[in-house]
Amino acid sequence: MSGRESQKPVHPDSLPEKSDFSENLKTIANDLLVAGPPQLSKQELESFRYGISDLLDDLRSPRNKQEAMATGTRLYQLLADFWLRSQNKWSANGKTIPRVLSKTDKDFADKYQKAFD
Numbered sequence: 747m748s749g750r751e752s753q754k755p756v757h758p759d760s761l762p763e764k765s766d767f768s769e770n771l772k773t774i775a776n777d778l779l780v781a782g783p784p785q786l787s788k789q790e791l792e793s794f795r796y797g798i799s800d801l802l803d804d805l806r807s808p809r810n811k812q813e814a815m816a817t818g819t820r821l822y823q824l825l826a827d828f829w830l831r832s833q834n835k836w837s838a839n840g841k842t843i844p845r846v847l848s849k850t851d852k853d854f855a856d857k858y859q860k861a862f863d
Contacts, residue, residue: 782834794828822862829854 762768786794801821808814826843830836830850838846847855 779836783831783836785834786831790831794824794831797824798828818862826858829858 798821801817801824804817805814805821808817822843823839826847827837830838830846833850835846835850844855844859847858
């Protein structure tokens with residue numbers, strides 16, 4: 747039997763009862779979310795810049811259409827991540843990127859989307 751077969755799904759009725767401990771954890775988690783992520787370190791900033799530059803170089807001379815699409819997809823994620831983190835916001839992934847960008851800055855989100863159309 748594989749590990750997947752032995753795992754039972756979690757059902758809402760099997761979650762622990764509400765307690766002071768669980769409420770305290772929820773408060774701490776919410777406070778962390780509201781505070782936003784830590785400011786980017788110089789090393790993290792340089793890593794973003796290098797990654798973005800590297801992808802842009804790849805996009806300038808892709809070997810084929812599939813490589814260009816894959817590079818553009820990675821650039822879409824990395825640029826959104828970089829911009830959101832530079833605005834002291836949590837990152838977004840995949841289909842949540844447009845929604846999070848719009849919520850943060852509608853004008854920027856519109857320009858961002860047009861750049862990838």
